[in-house]
Amino acid sequence: MDQQTDMYNPTLFSGHPYLVPQSDRVLVLLNPRGGTGKALALFETHIMPMLTEANARFTLLVTERPNQAYEVVRDQDLSNWDVIAVMSGDGLIFEVINGLMARPDWADAIKKPLSVLPGGSGNALAASINYYSGHQQVTGNKLLMNCAFILCKGQPLPLDIVSLTTSPGKRKFSFLSLAWGLISDVDIESEKYRFMGYARFSIGTFVRLTALRTYSGRLSFLPASSSASETANGSSPPTDSTVLQDQLLVPLDQPVPSHWQVVEDQFVLVLALYQSHLGAEHFAAPMIKGPGEGNIHLYYATSRISRTSLIKLFMAMEKGTHLEQNIPHLTHLPVLAFRIEPHESTGIMTVDGEVIQCSPIQGQIHRGLGRVISIAQGSN
């Protein structure tokens, strides 16, 4: 579908019947402060008419503070809802996934279909779902309309989730990325240009490239070409089902298993990405064709990379052609698990665009643990 419109117009979708089952009950969680702060108005003018047309019953919950969405999905009876739609940037989706994983019945709860309606400045999952569903790369209201159409016409597909550990018992569940160095610096330092919307990332990249930083540390990873069923210590995975088991990992205070690869260097950037888009115009992993393929795409650049190469990288990333450029000192490989051990605690690390403390962290992918509404290629 390559139709795009700024305004809701039901006739545009004639021939594509709305498939939201009439009985579907949708909980819409909306962050009114996301992006340029227009999410609520856009919901009323663009999304509500589509949901009404689709006979979907929805309840709108406008969040009033950080962490509210986390608490709602952690504490509420989810049987009231068939779909949880999140109209926000990636930050609120992160809250929802972590709220679902904090429930005693997490294994069932995480299967609740999510739907993404872009309403923030970082809309990477929305852009990825838009791509998987066969749409052209678009931004702003066009992306929003495509995602609303996907909510109405799509189906729940498996969503990969990466379990991240920073210290014993301290876990986060991530649907998008772990970044250290240039990419997280730009993401966070450009917050002050939030009023510019998505342009904040271009300005932030330019500013950071003029004063490039390097970070010293150790990066370890388990290439995807290794046997996925192999556990970290060769034994059977633990059977305790009260928590999600990371059978590929050993505790952070122990050396990584001997079949992992280790790189010790000065890094300009490290990025572990598990969706196609890092932002609406950052087509960073074009090889990912669906939300549940089961690989982490690991990129890293060492301090030997030139500024010219970095500019080339970011420019080509807009169209997803960066891997065709053979950029020196940039490595890409699919992995199942990784560990990052910064030598210093200075620097910015982000999980799904949210800042975390810069300290040792490791993660492994759980293929198709969650579910997200998308349109599988070949199914429409």
Ligand SMILES: Nc1ncnc2c1ncn2[C@@H]1O[C@H](COP(=O)(O)OP(=O)(O)OP(=O)(O)O)[C@@H](O)[C@H]1O
């Ligand atoms: N009413 C609110 N006021 C302030 N913050 C809120 C509110 N509701 C949710 N939040 C918080 O705002 C954070 C960022 O939201 P979101 O990701 O939706 O927008 P964004 O513009 O893309 O921001 P970012 O680029 O920082 O991810 C979320 O982590 C959430 O906790």
